[in-house]
Amino acid sequence: MRIARLEKELKEDILKNLLKRSPNQYEAYEKAVAEIIEGVKTRKDSALFEYTKRFDRAEIDKDTIRVTPEEIEEAYRLIDPEVVQVIRKSAENIRAYHEKQKQYSWFDSEPSGIILGQKVTPLASVGVYVPGGKAAYPSSVLMNVIPAKVAGVKRIAMTTPPDSEGKIYAGTLVAAKEAGVTEIYKAGGAQAIAALAHGTESIKKVDKIVGPGNIYVALAKKAVYGHVSIDSIAGPSEILVLADETANPRYVAADLLSQAEHDELASAILITTSEKLAYQVSEEVDKFTAVLSRKEIINKSLDNYGYILIASNLEEAVETANEIASEHLEILTRDPFALMTKIQNAGAIFLGEYSSEPLGDYYAGPNHVLPTNGTAKFFSPLSVDDYIKKSSIISYSREALEPVYKDIVRFARAEGLTAHANSIAVRFEEEE
Numbered sequence: 157m158r159i160a161r162l163e164k165e166l167k168e169d170i171l172k173n174l175l176k177r178s179p180n181q182y183e184a185y186e187k188a189v190a191e192i193i194e195g196v197k198t199r200k201d202s203a204l205f206e207y208t209k210r211f212d213r214a215e216i217d218k219d220t221i222r223v224t225p226e227e228i229e230e231a232y233r234l235i236d237p238e239v240v241q242v243i244r245k246s247a248e249n250i251r252a253y254h255e256k257q258k259q260y261s262w263f264d265s266e267p268s269g270i271i272l273g274q275k276v277t278p279l280a281s282v283g284v285y286v287p288g289g290k291a292a293y294p295s296s297v298l299m300n301v302i303p304a305k306v307a308g309v310k311r312i313a314m315t316t317p318p319d320s321e322g323k324i325y326a327g328t329l330v331a332a333k334e335a336g337v338t339e340i341y342k343a344g345g346a347q348a349i350a351a352l353a354h355g356t357e358s359i360k361k362v363d364k365i366v367g368p369g370n371i372y373v374a375l376a377k378k379a380v381y382g383h384v385s386i387d388s389i390a391g392p393s394e395i396l397v398l399a400d401e402t403a404n405p406r407y408v409a410a411d412l413l414s415q416a417e418h419d420e421l422a423s424a425i426l427i428t429t430s431e432k433l434a435y436q437v438s439e440e441v442d443k444f445t446a447v448l449s450r451k452e453i454i455n456k457s458l459d460n461y462g463y464i465l466i467a468s469n470l471e472e473a474v475e476t477a478n479e480i481a482s483e484h485l486e487i488l489t490r491d492p493f494a495l496m497t498k499i500q501n502a503g504a505i506f507l508g509e510y511s512s513e514p515l516g517d518y519y520a521g522p523n524h525v526l527p528t529n530g531t532a533k534f535f536s537p538l539s540v541d542d543y544i545k546k547s548s549i550i551s552y553s554r555e556a557l558e559p560v561y562k563d564i565v566r567f568a569r570a571e572g573l574t575a576h577a578n579s580i581a582v583r584f585e586e587e588e
């Protein structure tokens with residue numbers, strides 16, 4: 157991996173390079189995505205099937221697009237029962253964590269006759285995109301669906317690309333069944349997002365689309381936003397490791413590669429105060445990569461967005477980490493908790509040498525759909541909040557309104573809105 161000293165210019169170059177991965181920079185893909193969305197919007201199922209044939213090489217029609225109960229039963233037969241057990245345990249952890257995020261309606265009432273409150277309502281329908289191009293992601297099924305179930309969403313329509321035989325990976329189907337998905341469709345990419353947003357003969361429109369995906373998926377979500385709601389746009393995976401001389405170089409290398417293997421556009425960055433560690437990690441990266449099955453993707457992503465940066469001190473390391481605002485941040489230093497308090501921007505923070513990133517991807521419970529491309533500066537992990545909406549509750553009795561109504565009338569008149577003033581004053585006409 158390339159090793160460099162962390163200097164101001166280099167820091168700026170790296171940030172620019174990382175930001176190139178942002179969906180805002182992908183004009184080249186935008187046109188293709190716009191055409192796909194327009195196609196599905198106007199020609200519905202027929203366009204959806206056509207694009208599925210073109211991009212996934214699968215023959216899908218109105219009779220085969222929706223996954224049947226028999227296909228799900230078959231998936232359970234195909235999948236190793238021990239994997240089913242792990243999916244169940246992991247689902248339990250995810251459910252327990254997200255239950256703590258649940259928000260409840262509340263009402264405050266005062267003796268004067270004022271009731272104020274907030275009513276929490278789950279969204280009625282959600283579309284969950286599960287990526288399936290370069291890898292299958294049963295874990296992402298759990299991460300997207302379980303918070304929706306905890307929130308109380310009734311209709312959860314999942315889409316994921318089929319393989320060239322029109323099938324979906326058995327693990328993805330098992331995870332969907334375990335998590336409680338109500339409908340599963342064989343559709344991927346921008347065409348799936350368009351179908352969920354605009355509806356087709358086979359897929360009914362949803363209110364919100366969530367889930368990560370490649371550049372086509374991300375841009376399609378961006379394009380349909382406003383017509384439906386979306387979660388934040390989770391793009392290619394990222395890891396940033398902050399390490400000092402106490403870190404184990406094999407662990408650091410392994411953790412960097414865990415995210416580099418996702419995608420050629422994934423990013424893996426080490427910032428360390430130890431030059432010795434920098435060189436050791438680079439060696440370990442080479443050794444691991446040589447024997448890893450996804451070495452081609454890894455090599456490309458490391459060439460594109462892999463860096464080992466040597467910082468003069470931990471303050472400089474932390475400052476850079478905050479600017480990069482990585483999706484995942486691992487802290488492998490003498491006192492990780494002390495450093496964590498200085499972290500302003502990161503999607504998920506992993507502390508200590510036994511908290512490797514995949515623990516969060518699969519098992520611990522917090523969501524693995526996290527802000528990428530520097531958006532951890534203002535976005536949060538996917539959560540139960542993404543699946544609810546709130547309504548304000550206001551109720552005043554006559555006794556509560558009477559002492560304040562003239563103030564409200566005055567305020568409305570000050571805005572020149574006499575109908576507003578009238579709607580308050582009309583209730584006290586006899587006192588005027």
Ligand SMILES: NC(=O)c1ccc[n+]([C@@H]2O[C@H](COP(=O)([O-])OP(=O)(O)OC[C@H]3O[C@@H](n4cnc5c(N)ncnc54)[C@H](O)[C@@H]3O)[C@@H](O)[C@H]2O)c1
Binds near residue numbers: 347390418
């Ligand atoms: N942030 C997260 O939580 C998270 C979780 C899992 C995966 N990911 C990321 O999601 C991404 C998954 O990407 P993927 O490609 O494996 O799967 P994907 O399902 O997102 O994309 C596959 C689809 O892309 C479309 N496509 C491919 N080439 C196309 C072309 N030339 N023109 C138009 N459409 C085309 C096809 O329709 C195909 O079905 C990776 O970047 C991975 O890092 C993120």
Ligand SMILES: N[C@H](CO)Cc1c[nH]c[nH+]1
Binds near residue numbers: 415483525526
């Ligand atoms: N690391 C990914 C999010 O960036 C999530 C994932 C799913 N499976 C493995 N990893």
Ligand SMILES: [Zn+2]
Binds near residue numbers: 393514517
């Ligand atoms: Zn991962």
